[in-house]
Structures are given as C-alpha cells and as structure tokens.
Amino acid sequence: MNLRFALILVGVASALAADGDKNKAPKIWDENALKDWATPITGVNARPNHYTEAEYYAAPVDDLRTYPVYHPDFEPAGYLDSIRNRGAKVMIEQGKARTKAEWITAGSLVWDELDVPLVRTSDARIIDFFRSREALKKYPVRIDKGGRLIDFRWVVEKDGGLKLTSRECAACHTQLLPDGTIIRGGQAHFPPPPTPPMVGMLFSAFSVPKEIGGELSSPGEGLYAQFGVPWLADDIHKNMLTMPIPEAAKLGDADTPGTIARFNGSPYWTTKIPSLISVRYNRYLDATGTHKNRGPEDIARYAVLVGVADDGSIGPYKFFTDYQRKLRFRSSDDALYALGMFITYGLEEPKNPNQVDALSGRGAQVFQRSGCAGCHSGSDYSNGMLIAADGFVPPDGELSKGLNIMRGMKIGTDTGLALKTRKGTGFYKVPSLRGLWHRTFIEHSGSIASLEEWFGRERLRADYVPGGRKGPLGDKHAVPGHEFGLDLGVEDKRALIAFLKTL
Numbered sequence: 451m452n453l454r455f456a457l458i459l460v461g462v463a464s465a466l467a468a469d470g471d472k473n474k475a476p477k478i479w480d481e482n483a484l485k486d487w488a489t490p491i492t493g494v495n496a497r498p499n500h501y502t503e504a505e506y507y508a509a510p511v512d513d514l515r516t517y518p519v520y521h522p523d524f525e526p527a528g529y530l531d532s533i534r535n536r537g538a539k540v541m542i543e544q545g546k547a548r549t550k551a552e553w554i555t556a557g558s559l560v561w562d563e564l565d566v567p568l569v570r571t572s573d574a575r576i577i578d579f580f581r582s583r584e585a586l587k588k589y590p591v592r593i594d595k596g597g598r599l600i601d602f603r604w605v606v607e608k609d610g611g612l613k614l615t616s617r618e619c620a621a622c623h624t625q626l627l628p629d630g631t632i633i634r635g636g637q638a639h640f641p642p643p644p645t646p647p648m649v650g651m652l653f654s655a656f657s658v659p660k661e662i663g664g665e666l667s668s669p670g671e672g673l674y675a676q677f678g679v680p681w682l683a684d685d686i687h688k689n690m691l692t693m694p695i696p697e698a699a700k701l702g703d704a705d706t707p708g709t710i711a712r713f714n715g716s717p718y719w720t721t722k723i724p725s726l727i728s729v730r731y732n733r734y735l736d737a738t739g740t741h742k743n744r745g746p747e748d749i750a751r752y753a754v755l756v757g758v759a760d761d762g763s764i765g766p767y768k769f770f771t772d773y774q775r776k777l778r779f780r781s782s783d784d785a786l787y788a789l790g791m792f793i794t795y796g797l798e799e800p801k802n803p804n805q806v807d808a809l810s811g812r813g814a815q816v817f818q819r820s821g822c823a824g825c826h827s828g829s830d831y832s833n834g835m836l837i838a839a840d841g842f843v844p845p846d847g848e849l850s851k852g853l854n855i856m857r858g859m860k861i862g863t864d865t866g867l868a869l870k871t872r873k874g875t876g877f878y879k880v881p882s883l884r885g886l887w888h889r890t891f892i893e894h895s896g897s898i899a900s901l902e903e904w905f906g907r908e909r910l911r912a913d914y915v916p917g918g919r920k921g922p923l924g925d926k927h928a929v930p931g932h933e934f935g936l937d938l939g940v941e942d943k944r945a946l947i948a949f950l951k952t953l
C-alpha cells in the first residue's frame with residue numbers, strides 16, 4: 451500500500467471515530483470566542499459591545515417544549531387538553547454527552563420548537579383570534595399542508611398554564627411552497643400588511659419601559675433604538691425620534707414580505723431573509739459579514755445574539771436603559787449547541803428539480819469564462835471573502851486583523867446597509883450560490899426576485915421598479931452594482947441561469 455493511500459485511510463478512520471465520539475455542549479457565550487468574533491463597524495471603528503459572560507449566564511434558562519397551532523379545520527379532537535395534560539416539559543436534556551448525529555437530531559427538535567418566551571400570552575382576545583376560522587380568513591397567516599400555523603406555537607408553562615407563543619428562528623427561516631410543503635431553512639415570505647391587529651398585540655410585549663413602572667417608549671423612540679446610528683451626522687434614522695405615530699407605523703410596515711428591517715439594520719435598507727441551508731458554505735454571517743462563521747458554535751452564538759443578547763451598543767453609544775437591556779431569559783447551552791449543529795449540518799437542500807443537461811453544461815462554461823468563479827469559487831461557490839462597498843477604504847492594522855478582504859475589488863451594490871446602519875461593516879460578503887434555485891429574493895436587500903432580473907441591465911436604471919423589495923422611499927429605484935454577466939448574449943444568459951439553477 452502506498453503511503454498516500456495509507457494516510458487517506460488513517461484520515462477516514464479518525465473522521466469516523468470523531469463522528470462516533472460523544473461530546474458535551476461547549477460554553478456558548480464564551481469571552482474568548484466573543485472577543486474578535488464581530489466585524490468592526492465603520493464610523494465608530496470599533497466592534498459592537500457584547501453582554502459579559504456573567505451577565506449572560508445570570509439569566510434564567512427557559513427551554514420549554516412547544517407544540518403546533520392548528521387551523522380549526524385541522525385540529526385533532528381533544529388536542530389542547532392532551533397538550534395541557536403533558537405539563538411543562540424541557541426541550542432537551544442538559545449536560546448530556548451526544549454524538550454528532552445525536553446533536554443534529556436534538557437540534558432538529560429545537561429548530562421546530564424554540565419560541566420567543568417574552569411574547570407568550572394567555573390573553574383570550576389573542577387566543578380567540580388564532581382559533582377563529584373567520585378571523586384567519588380575514589387576516590391570512592401562513593399555514594402548511596397539515597393545517598399547522600407555521601409561525602406560532604402552543605406552550606405549557608411551569609405553572610401548567612397553556613399559552614400561545616411565536617416561533618423563533620423557524621418563523622423567518624421556513625419557506626412555504628404554493629402546494630403547502632415547507633423547506634426548513636428556506637426564505638420566508640410573510641403575508642403582506644395589514645398585519646392582524648392581534649399579532650401586533652402579541653409582539654407589543656417587546657416594548658419595555660425605560661424604568662420599572664415607567665411609560666412605554668413612543669413608536670418612534672422604539673424604532674430609533676432599533677435603527678439609530680448616532681455617529682452619522684446625516685443619519686436618516688434621526689427623524690424617527692419625532693415621527694408621528696401613523697408615519698412610524700407605515701415605516702414599520704414597509705418591508706416587502708421576504709425582507710426584514712432587522713435590529714441594527716434599517717427600514718430604508720432592509721435585508722432579505724437568507725436561506726440558512728447554505729450557511730455552512732459561508733465564512734461570514736449576514737450580508738455585510740457582521741460576524742465570522744467558524745462553525746456550529748458561532749451559529750449558536752448568533753442565535754443568542756438575535757434571540758436575546760444584542761442591545762445594539764457600540765463604543766460609547768447606547769440605545770437601552772439598564773432595565774430595558776436586562777436579560778429576562780436564555781436558552782441552555784445544550785439547546786443552542788444542538789441548534790447550531792442542526793443549522794450547520796442538518797438543514798438539507800430539498801431535491802432539486804433542475805437537472806444537469808447540455809444547456810446547464812454550456813452555462814458552466816459561461817460561468818468560468820465570465821470570471822464568476824473568481825469570487826464564487828470552488829464547490830462552495832464562494833471564496834469566503836469580504837468586498838468593500840463603494841466609498842469604503844478598509845482600515846489596516848488591528849481592526850482588520852483576521853478579516854478576509856478582497857482588496858482592490860469593487861462590487862458597486864447599494865451602499866446604504868454597509869455604510870449607514872449599525873450592520874455597517876463597510877463590506878458585502880461573497881455569498882455561496884448553493885441552493886440558488888429555491889431562493890425567492892436575491893441581492894442583499896432582496897430587491898431582485900429572479901435570476902433573469904439579476905442579469906438584466908434594466909435594473910440599473912433610476913426609474914426601475916424592482917421585482918422584489920421596493921422600500922419606503924417609493925417603488926422606483928435602481929438596483930446598482932454586481933454588473934457581472936449583464937452584457938452576455940441571450941443564449942449565454944439562458945445557459946448561465948440554467949447552470950445556476952442546478953447548484
């Protein structure tokens with residue numbers, strides 16, 4: 451046996467042993483791992499602050515099992531009583547060593563069941579809404595083939611009370627196909643506004659007064675705390691502070707279904723909900739590469755961040771009082787690690803209906819010839835790098851240490867998110883193109899609704915009406931940049947798109 455072959459066998463054997471090994475959940479909110487995890491934000495030239503380990507672990511664990519909410523026509527007889535009779539149950543056992551496969555299975559359950567404890571409610575007005583055929587007809591919510599309301603869950607609290615709650619990650623990150631089947635990890639499209647009043651009421655639990663017993667912030671103050679960028683002299687979000695309520699409400703509703711003004715982002719420069727199935731191929735998280743993706747533990751940390759532990763503070767800038775930013779609950783490290791393992795290794799692409807054929811074969815050549823593979827390289831279809839938004843010169847030295855920057859390269863897409871928000875690292879990452887065929891909205895803001903549109907020159911015109919997100923400043927706007935492939939002939943474009951749909 452030659453040495454190279456022997457070495458390969460050793461490699462296989464140790465990989466198998468590693469897969470069979472059991473390990474306990476690592477500490478997720480770990481100061482060492484957090485230290486240089488986030489990418490610095492331009493304008494303040496600092497990484498966002500984070501909750502300390504001590505602050506984070508002082509919060510009580512809430513890891514309760516949750517159950518589907520059925521449309522009245524689909525609810526099995528005696529369903530709610532059967533859930534109530536089970537009593538409060540913990541999602542997954544803590545402190546247990548598991549194999550990789552066992553972590554992924556546990557994570558699949560956490561994915562389905564994780565909810566937002568803050569919004570749990572027994573308010574009869576809200577519960578009646580979700581149990582009424584007429585109300586659900588008037589304000590449609592997303593329902594899967596089995597008659598389950600995708601975005602909501604039932605939970606039995608420790609005192610035995612049955613409550614209605616909202617789903618966490620799997621709400622935004624579940625794609626519903628027209629035939630009622632779902633793609634776990636795909637992009638959600640929520641029904642367009644108006645949002646049902648009772649859903650608004652459910653989420654009003656998010657507004658916490660500045661001090662115990664104090665008045666709630668105005669809607670404008672609430673928006674500013676989420677989006678304000680005080681270090682910019684011309685911050686567009688500044689006017690939110692004094693915005694009349696109807697205008698603030700309109701801004702809150704401006705997201706096109708499928709794009710979200712995420713905390714630290716902006717209603718003016720929204721981000722599309724990305725597919726998470728391909729996240730394992732990305733070295734950075736978020737369109738602007740706000741955090742590194744070094745593996746499942748970083749995904750678990752990201753879950754902590756977007757779930758409970760991000761107060762937006764950076765350098766000297768703060769957006770919440772001590773009372774508002776206090777952590778009221780957290781998940782166990784076990785549940786979070788399981789979730790990270792499932793998102794990284796367990797989310798699977800559905801069967802791709804697009805076959806590799808002669809046309810896609812020609813498209814693969816167009817892809818190479820057009821230089822796409824310079825950035826969308828290798829089997830991940832991404833070189834894992836960051837590219838500066840126009841007008842941004844990446845710093846040298848300490849703050850850019852460890853960042854994988856494609857220097858001297860321009861991408862030219864809209865700079866708002868990258869330069870004028872708290873997600874503004876100054877960069878856009880090169881995304882993986884795996885699973886492109888079922889992505890609904892593409893480009894960081896989700897302005898583009900098809901590959902035909904992405905490779906059409908018309909989108910560069912100022913009077914263009916994008917097929918995806920339009921935004922609160924009017925329907926017409928150019929979707930600039932990423933001009934690669936725009937000048938290809940009709941046949942080459944058709945072949946390129948056929949190829950991209952097979953990835």
Ligand code: HEC
Pocket residue numbers: 618619620621622623709710712715721722723724725726728729732734735736737738749752753754756757873
């Ligand atoms: C309200 C909708 C919403 C919820 C709920 C939500 N996400 Fe997301 N998620 C988004 C959006 C929008 C982005 C894109 C943000 C950006 O690009 O800056 C995103 C991005 C991500 C990314 C980065 C993906 C990539 O390729 O860059 C990960 C990982 C992720 N979410 C995981 C989670 C987890 C885990 C949870 C639950 C704890 C969760 N999300 C809950 C909307 C949501």
Ligand code: HEC
Pocket residue numbers: 737817820821822823824825826837859860861863864878879880881883886889891892893894895904932934935946950
């Ligand atoms: C210089 C690097 C670079 C080259 C060359 C390049 N891309 Fe990209 N690509 C990017 C970056 C960066 C983005 C994200 C831009 C944004 O959202 O603002 C992107 C986004 C995309 C997207 C949208 C993905 C999504 O989910 O939003 C597609 C599709 C795509 N590229 C295909 C191609 C094809 C096909 C080519 C060749 C014709 C190509 N790219 C050439 C860097 C590159």
